[in-house]
Amino acid sequence: MNVLAFDIETVPDTETGRRLLDLGDLDDQDTGRAMLHRRRQETGGRDFLPLHLHRVVAISVALRQGDRFRVWTLGDRDAGEAEMIARFYEGLERFQPDLVSWNGAGFDLPVLHYRALLHGVPAPAYWETGDNAQAFRWNNYLNRFHWRHLDLMDVMAGFQGRGTAKLEEVAVMLGLPGKLGMHGSLVWDRILDGDIQAVRDYCETDALNTYLVYLRFEVMRGRLDAQGYADEQARVHRFLETAEGEHFQQFLAGWEARPLWQGHNSQDKDSRGTQEED
Template sequence: MLPATVLAFDIETVPDVDGARRLLDLEGLDDRAVGEILFTRRRQATGSDFLPHHLQRVVAIAAVLRHEGQVRVWALGGPEAGEAELIRRFFDGIERYAPVLVSWNGSGFDLPVLHYRALVHGVQAPRYWDTGEDDQSFRWNNYLSRYHQRHTDLMDVLGAYQARAGAPLDEVAVLLGLPGKMGMRGGDVWGAWLAGEIGAIRDYCETDALNTYLVYLRFELLRGRLDPAGYEAECERVARALAADGRPHLAAFLRRWRGGAG
């Protein structure tokens, strides 16, 4: 049986150009130029242009929520929502539902980024940070401890907590017969952001959250919390939700996954 409430999530980020202007005295340069300076400095320092967590700005957070037998897929806030609002909505959802959080590499990327950005914006999240001081049950199962299950980082768990055993979500999803990446990849987000394509970024983020949730269902089958019939029922629940939603990117996800089953 699944937990009462499950929230699978994913974030998309771009360089924090405003922060970089303050840190590196880059006032007067446009966003594209500041971003290129950040990428260049990072490549020179590490050989990779993957920016450190505290210099990432959150531009989309997508969620798949299973609650009271219903499944919902959406990107938090509206396309015009600022970073602070997105992060506040994410942690408000935890405050309201106390869900089991599900991610792919959330411990390594998504949550540390959200920590830093919540700090920048002064976003409060008391339930998320509770380790038993307010709720004794959180002492033994909280969001912060690596080996607790209130946050299930699927990449970490399936890789037996070994960094060298980590795998890309896209590849694991495809191996399971899921759509994997659709529309873009993580490296495309900065260019899409500069082009004003926030809608495409949000759609992409939603499909990544969907892949994550469906891998989670297979994981729950793997460890026996779902039997085969229960697993199929949960997949059908997701398929019905996608069919009822009707948005083109979710309809495309459904077709690729289930051949249009609804």
């Protein structure tokens, strides 16, 4: 397996907001408030900003490569947005993994497109569609229906907006810890308070949840059998046992590592058959 599950966290791009709204040297907090207020006026109440007005503050990844599995956030605590985005695309260039996300096609990747455009970050492997590499013609990162980027939310919804679900709810349904008390709506406040580490930790647990949901999907898709699924869960479990960070230990404690579901075994079939005959 060569798989990279990822997640990003964002805040308002106050630098662009100051220019768009002609706010002069207004500070970040008040600029962000002005941007959100303007957005509520535009939408009749919704304050979720357009994707090009998001600034990336964390990119976390869960990488399964060879026999290794690990989770980390790109760059150190002081890394700038351009560095984090460059590291993300450099990783795709180097490893060319299968990307896995939850709503990545609808949010994470378009945000990264705009921010890479802003910072002039090259990403040739990501944008390749077969002109220079034949293997990408029928399986690239950009096509919604290809597998090189698997947006789990989109696929599980049958590519229908009305079928989408929240990562936290699906994770909890599968016995995973979910958000651990943090939420995306709190990221801006944490950044204003200078607590970037809380945001990085939260982003890493979302990448973990995404990867573990992906493993379950691989069983459903027929690419992992019961033993393979158990082995992959154990690999993640071993990482968490030795990983530094309280959030990893909280995740491990909250993870109900269930075995593969027991539906469709012979005993169930026999009992159902008996009931139907009765």
